Amino acid sequence: MTVELVNPAGLPAPEVYRQLSIATGTRLVFLAGQVARDADGNPVGAGDFAAQVEQAYLNIGTALAGIGGSFDDVAKLTIYVVDWGPEKYPLLGEGVARAAAKLGVDPVKPITLIGVAALGEPDLLVEVEATAVLD
Numbered sequence: 001m002t003v004e005l006v007n008p009a010g011l012p013a014p015e016v017y018r019q020l021s022i023a024t025g026t027r028l029v030f031l032a033g034q035v036a037r038d039a040d041g042n043p044v045g046a047g048d049f050a051a052q053v054e055q056a057y058l059n060i061g062t063a064l065a066g067i068g069g070s071f072d073d074v075a076k077l078t079i080y081v082v083d084w085g086p087e088k089y090p091l092l093g094e095g096v097a098r099a100a101a102k103l104g105v106d107p108v109k110p111i112t113l114i115g116v117a118a119l120g121e122p123d124l125l126v127e128v129e130a131t132a133v134l135d
């Protein structure tokens with residue numbers, strides 16, 4: 001595997017993400033922010049935050065599979081959430097867990113979560129950007 005996930009001594013060890021990743025592959029992949037759209041561009045999960053998170057993660061898996069990788073190759077995620085608040089944590093976890101089950105992966109990665117006022121289209125509640133490393 002090209003990405004090793006670590007919680008180093010001296011930092012908190014959160015359950016839902018890792019503090020850092022060590023990437024040793026040879027191809028660095030920057031994936032555009034993925035949103036709740038299916039392969040035909042149709043909206044998925046209107047008004048359903050967990051469903052939109054799930055679809056964004058699935059789209060990351062699909063994109064990486066298309067170049068010979070998988071979600072396991074993700075070194076870091078940046079998650080943009082409209083009107084973020086702590087009450088959305090369980091829904092974020094639910095969407096991630098559902099996607100992980102479908103992808104057959106451990107979704108725990110270093111993440112940066114950013115609350116935003118809006119995204120590119122008014123129906124979008126979340127956008128997930130990924131950096132991956134492949135051999």
